[in-house]
Amino acid sequence: LRGQRAVAPELAAKAKIAAEKLGYSPDPAARALASRTSSHVAVLVPALSNALFVDVLEAIQKTLRPAGYQTLIGITHYDPAEEELLLREHLMHRPAGILVTGLDHSIATETAIARSAVPCVHLMELSPDPEVYCVGLQQTEAAVALTNYLLSTGCKRIAFAASQLDPRTLQRLAGWRYAMQAQGHYLPTLEWKDPAPSSIALGAKMFEQIIATRPKLDAIFFCNDDLAQGALLAAQRLQIQVPQQVAIAGFNDLTGSDQVVPALTTIRTPRWAIGEAAAQMLVTLMSGKTPAKNQIDLGFELIKRASTA
Amino acid sequence: LRGQRAVAPELAAKAKIAAEKLGYSPDPAARALASRTSSHVAVLVPALSNALFVDVLEAIQKTLRPAGYQTLIGITHYDPAEEELLLREHLMHRPAGILVTGLDHSIATETAIARSAVPCVHLMELSPDPEVYCVGLQQTEAAVALTNYLLSTGCKRIAFAASQLDPRTLQRLAGWRYAMQAQGHYLPTLEWKDPAPSSIALGAKMFEQIIATRPKLDAIFFCNDDLAQGALLAAQRLQIQVPQQVAIAGFNDLTGSDQVVPALTTIRTPRWAIGEAAAQMLVTLMSGKTPAKNQIDLGFELIKRASTA
């Protein structure tokens, strides 16, 4: 009835009809107990308040559901300890697969995944280890590309404003730093860090602080679009012309970034494609097959808009 | 070991120690099979692109996880047919409880829930039927309150701009209509409807269309904050003064609404409290108890900001 066994076709058809008639539906619990694996996939993301992950999740579900898997979403709040706890809880339920964000996890998380032998694909980043399954983009390179673009428009004093300070933000910081150093424009005082979660309100606050402290900046590169959107609003309140007085750029091309005034220069990240490809790779792994590649780099796109010269 | 049975305490302690030593962890699949119920709760929300539901979900998970339940999130995309399909899939897994958004569901959805005998709590709205478990607010009344406030500031020609046209949006439309009719200011031409999902970009587009068609409006009441935020940006591009030329109001008090220029007048909805209270009510029901009340009205708050006079 599951199409697993070589059965005479008429017999299978008869069984199917009988099943229909009786309204039979298989019990996932019994199946899970007998087969020692469930149809659940645990997905661990840092936060849904970052619209980025909403899009990733949407793409994951769209791919996993037709393949017969249920998605269990865990929100780690960017906290490795919470991630570890969530993972333990999910592992108890013997998921068929795991999708985790990024590559930086606690040792306990890493070993728990490895020991469980549950297939696992990493989202958003690319690992130097070719054995690790991951789908993402070169965060560092994307930041280099954006910084180089800002430099090419004549900006020299380009600040980097980081919030949350999660691994991907720090990779972008490294990319900015690399590009700035390459042109001899790097200064430690151009780095702004705030561990608070990114939001429009935080972006506004950071912009006010940065402008108050360093009034002669050419540009500010925010690690996420919501911060940059907030900065644009703060600039409007302070009557600071963007990009004439200071250029502003973001990262991710979130919703609204094409609407703000001026429209935001940013890096578009292929989050739907990442979610879909990662889910697809996991489906392959869960069915016992080997994916064509262990790593998929989906790239990024520099979006030039009016918030930079 | 589960603390269900009356057991001599020393014996229980001994068992506990042995369990620790052996690294015992119960198998949820076996438990589900034997007890005919799982520890899963299915949560059906329309979309995660509306930040409102991200907050509701966060509160639900925060309440359900410590109680030992796993959350299975289903996204219906505001489509009753998709909701029905999702619910069927979830019901197959015999969830311990269900949380659904709103009260308008397909007949098949309603009967499937009823037949399953799985406890179910409805989110966001309040039912006229006292038997139905629900936690939410009076959407209609909230819209009346906001409209009356706009009227009290001297606005007469107040348009209502609706997107998505889901049940809650239509309730708000009804509230606006009621308040406008009460003052004799209602005109059918003041109603603007767009079935597309609400977003900042759609709000900008709607604002441009409305202004082009009806240049002499006093105010526009958008059914959701993201639309209103987009409208504010469009007004800025068109150099239309808010609220001097036209006042703008939204609904939900989403993130950023306090930051936009001018800050947005809106209705703050208690979404975290709704998620928490609904999850709590469901936990009570799942443990076989009767909740204190079947319906919880968590109210709303009128937030007066600079986008209205």
Add this chain to the structure above:
DNA sequence: CTGAAAGCGCTTACAG
């Protein structure tokens, strides 16, 4: 208050 048996509804070897 405690132990041991039966059974939940499947899947997986194992015979035929």
Add this chain to the structure above:
DNA sequence: CTGAAAGCGCTTACAG
């Protein structure tokens, strides 16, 4: 290619 038995790891009555 097909049928029937054993067993997955729990919970739930049922004896003692």
